[in-house]
Amino acid sequence: MKGWRLGAGAIGLSACVPTFEGPVSRIDTPVVLAVEATPAEAAPGQTVTLRALFASPTPENAPTLSFFACTQPRPLDETFVVAASCASGAPGARSALGQAAPERPLTFVVPQDACVTFGPVPAPNAQTPLRPPTPDATGGYHLPVLASPPTGFAAWARVRLRCPLPPAPVAAVRDFAARYTNNQNPDVGPLRIGGPPRAGQPLAVSVLLPASAAEPFVRYDAALAKVVDAEESLRVSWYATRGSVTPAETTTGSPPTEATTTFVAEEPGPVRLWAVVRDSRGGVTWAAADLVVDP
Numbered sequence: 001m002k003g004w005r006l007g008a009g010a011i012g013l014s015a016c017v018p019t020f021e022g023p024v025s026r027i028d029t030p031v032v033l034a035v036e037a038t039p040a041e042a043a044p045g046q047t048v049t050l051r052a053l054f055a056s057p058t059p060e061n062a063p064t065l066s067f068f069a070c071t072q073p074r075p076l077d078e079t080f081v082v083a084a085s086c087a088s089g090a091p092g093a094r095s096a097l098g099q100a101a102p103e104r105p106l107t108f109v110v111p112q113d114a115c116v117t118f119g120p121v122p123a124p125n126a127q128t129p130l131r132p133p134t135p136d137a138t139g140g141y142h143l144p145v146l147a148s149p150p151t152g153f154a155a156w157a158r159v160r161l162r163c164p165l166p167p168a169p170v171a172a173v174r175d176f177a178a179r180y181t182n183n184q185n186p187d188v189g190p191l192r193i194g195g196p197p198r199a200g201q202p203l204a205v206s207v208l209l210p211a212s213a214a215e216p217f218v219r220y221d222a223a224l225a226k227v228v229d230a231e232e233s234l235r236v237s238w239y240a241t242r243g244s245v246t247p248a249e250t251t252t253g254s255p256p257t258e259a260t261t262t263f264v265a266e267e268p269g270p271v272r273l274w275a276v277v278r279d280s281r282g283g284v285t286w287a288a289a290d291l292v293v294d295p
Contacts, residue, residue, distance in 0.1 A: 025248035027241045027272075030056045030152030032065065032102075033286070034276045035145060040283040041182040043162040044114045047107055052147040052155070053286050054102035055274065057241050063149045067097040067106055069159075070144040073117050073133075082144040082156065094146070110159065114143050119163035133166070138230065138281045139219035140183075160282040165220050172220060175227040179218045183281040186213035186234060191275060191289040192258075198294050199268045205245075207236060207275040207287050209256035214279065232279040234259070239274040242267070243293075265293040 034053045042048045052065050070086035072093050078084055085093035100106035115121040119141035120133045135141055142158035160183055165173055189208025197203050214232040221228045234252045236259040238245040243265030250259045265271055271293055276286045 025245040032155035035157035037159045041160040062102045068094040068146045115163035120166035185283040206260040211255040237276045268295045
């Protein structure tokens with residue numbers, strides 16, 4: 001059976017409206033772990049390149065992935081991150097973007113009405129009540145995108161939209177236009193392994209995070225009716241094809257330097273590790289390493 005993921009949470013298909021399960025760090029079934037959009041923030045009509053990270057517990061030929069974008073926002077009575085019609089693949093609720101192998105680029109053009117459908121631009125002739133467009137904590141709006149393998153777990157991703165501000169004082173609109181910079185995907189270094197991997201022995205694994213990985217930006221604060229300064233936070237999700245990773249998710253300080261976890265494999269053999277790094281504005285990237293665990 002096929003399932004879904006959003007970030008590090010798995011989403012089952014057994015309910016009409018999917019619900020989150022706990023974070024999953026051990027790769028025991030084929031899964032799309034993340035989708036990177038370049039640029040990480042795009043305006044309607046702009047071309048975006050998608051790249052998906054696919055993981056499998058055993059070496060195998062990577063399958064072709066199918067990509068879709070939602071075309072409908074959430075109605076008022078729904079609480080999931082995307083409209084149930086899009087999540088279920090109802091006719092007209094998704095737009096097919098194309099197919100590509102994992103980590104191979106696929107390009108598409110952000111729909112011209114994306115900031116109307118998913119952002120703060122009012123819809124001229126809404127036929128049904130829609131959820132009021134609420135920005136995320138960083139002031140952003142997002143186009144939901146699905147990357148789906150033939151079997152295993154798919155992944156929902158978000159392409160951040162460069163939309164106009166919601167109704168705001170003229171001074172704030174001008175200040176935002178002058179100072180806001182579009183998001184960039186975070187830079188990361190390679191994975192660092194803290195010694196020879198041996199069965200049953202804890203092994204420190206870290207990923208280097210340059211200070212530039214967490215960007216400063218500005219956002220509009222509706223309560224203050226002005227533009228305020230902010231800085232991205234970073235979240236790192238860890239995955240392995242065998243053994244355990246603790247913690248499965250780490251956050252970083254300011255400025256970021258590195259994120260570290262502990263890996264333990266109870267049995268010898270090959271293992272692949274991933275660190276998926278996400279910033280709070282929706283940017284994502286990853287690093288990987290192949291190890292052979294000795295007895």
